[in-house]
Amino acid sequence: MKVLLTGANGYIGRRLKSLLILQKNIELRILVRNKKSLSQEVLDNYEVIEGDTFDKEALKKALEDIDIAFYLIHSLNKKNYKELDKQSAQNFIEASGHCGVKRIIYLGGLGVKNSDTSKHLLSRIETGEILSSSSTIQTIWIRAGVIIGSGSASFEIIRNLVEKLPLMITPKWVDTYAQPIAVDDVINYLVASLYLNYKKNLIVDIGSAKMKYKDMMLQTAKALKLKRYLISVPFMSINLSSYWLNLFTPVPFTVAKALIEGLKSEVTIQNNNAKEYYPKVKPMSYIDAVKKAVIEIEQHQVISRWSDSDGSNWDKKHKEQINDSIFVDRKEADISSYDKKKVFKAITSLGGENGWFDYDFLWELRGIIDKAVGGVGINRGRRDNCDLRLGECLDFWRVEDIKEDERLLLFAQMKMPGEGWLEFKIDGNKLIQSAYFYPRGIVGRIYWYALIPLHYLVFINMIRNILRNSKS
Known part of the structure; x- marks a missing residue:
């Protein structure tokens, strides 16, 4: 049949x-x-x-x-x-x-x-x-x-x-x-x-x-x-x-x-x-x-979760917004001396019980605030500590695109005045980590500028710790 x-x-x-x-x-x-x-x-x-x-x-x-x-x-x-x-x-x-x-x-x-x-x-x-x-x-x-x-x-x-x-x-x-x-x-x-x-x-x-x-x-x-x-x-x-x-x-x-x-x-x-x-x-x-x-x-054998989805056509739905994002926070690192597979493995281990490699208390605080205003928070965690797949949830992010040893794109599902993405990309001998934000009105712009000091602490340490973990 x-x-x-x-x-x-x-x-x-x-x-x-x-x-x-x-x-x-x-x-x-x-x-x-x-x-x-x-x-x-x-x-x-x-x-x-x-x-x-x-x-x-x-x-x-x-x-x-x-x-x-x-x-x-x-x-x-x-x-x-x-x-x-x-x-x-x-x-x-x-x-x-x-x-x-x-x-x-x-x-x-x-x-x-x-x-x-x-x-x-x-x-x-x-x-x-x-x-x-x-x-x-x-x-x-x-x-x-x-x-x-x-x-x-x-x-x-x-x-x-x-x-x-x-x-x-x-x-x-x-x-x-x-x-x-x-x-x-x-x-x-x-x-x-x-x-x-x-x-x-x-x-x-x-x-x-x-x-x-x-x-x-x-x-x-x-x-x-x-x-x-x-x-x-x-x-x-x-x-x-x-x-x-x-x-x-x-x-x-x-x-x-x-x-x-x-x-x-x-x-x-x-x-x-x-x-x-x-x-x-x-x-x-x-x-x-x-x-x-x-x-x-x-035993880490969870086949599916309630928060699973089909995965979105990010290239059709979000690509234009990402390209037109008003605010971008980008960090780069030379990975010519690193095993790129291990670097990507470290990237895809972010979140859940593994944490975010530094300043976890800030991520947890953001999750508490998100929960307080009716958002998803970060206690959704992740389905598996080692494996990621398109469309599934990772704390208050969703995996929007994933290409083995090349790219991980996360879409922000927390409550905020705009649309946000976090991208990790291996391009030749470079690891490029980018945070994109597409604000809604003046409140969205105030939101971004207010978080610049925290972004500096979190994102610069994140890319350093990704490399540190890729050597372990």
Whole structure:
């Protein structure tokens, strides 16, 4: 069968892709915004279409002759994500009908429509309804609640709270019921949906045992061998809870708020279709899922994170801005006596637990300020201490471009009055380190000039320490 995978570089998509390429009886095609976000091995062995669901020509090309398509697309990180999700799903179902697609497999969220349904969950439900609206295409709608796995937003929130706070003052939503599920089980249900012998539309609710959020935190503490105490209070609003999560966990305020709004109502299984149609998939218990996730983190085997993206077409989106940047701070060093591979390795080891080679307290202070104003901060860290790939997050940066032994470009995701980039480039016998800033108005210009003394301290020491570390 011919299968299309969308969202291939997202949290679920990246893991699903690694399993789909092991399936011997399928011909896999991948739709991504940027081909450079995929490994050379994938590019060499699978058909890749560059585009997205808003590019109708690319979408038709991607869906041509496809039997089954995975729809793993969500625009939560954009302000108007609800409208974008509806348009994306409509484009997809129309193009699928035009191309003769037989089945769409969609991963949505548990929950029902009512007056308390959050905007985020409502968007996931509406997407599923649109994808299920065709009379000629079958849609298998898998619905999952809290996904537990290394790198998942839900798990990173729970783990960070449990690790950092021996005593937690919690809002009343911790008594809400949910049915969490291990990310590996989600992937197993998705793959099994390829081979399901069923012809009509089907909604499949998946999850392990029903439990309260506070029990998830207590079981996580048990798995981590920690003693934790929770005190529930009735006066913590959604906004206050969101700021609390923003401060103590890696997720930014906007993501935290969207997730917490969804905790007003239970997200529990509404049908028995998982057991009836997928009898071979046996969801693991919550505590086993937590233990597996912790092992993956400790052994540096995190395949994907919630903050992963397709990688942006920086050359189309940002190149003009970089070239026209009003402010540039550039440092150069002679590397004729250095091993260039080791220099690049030192560059790509920046951030996360490795730090920034000097003045780490200034980076941490900037991260605290960023968190205080609703930004991402630096406690997102990095997925792996040694490996970087296009599109993933590195503290409050995103990897915008990476060319082995040649160039690393980071895009600033912290809150500031303008757009910023940090570039490391090996050009012949020179290492060139450049900070670019494209200000917004007079405030942006004041911001840059105010930071010049700190930039001098941080950036001149950074390039020196990159070279020092490349000799170790």
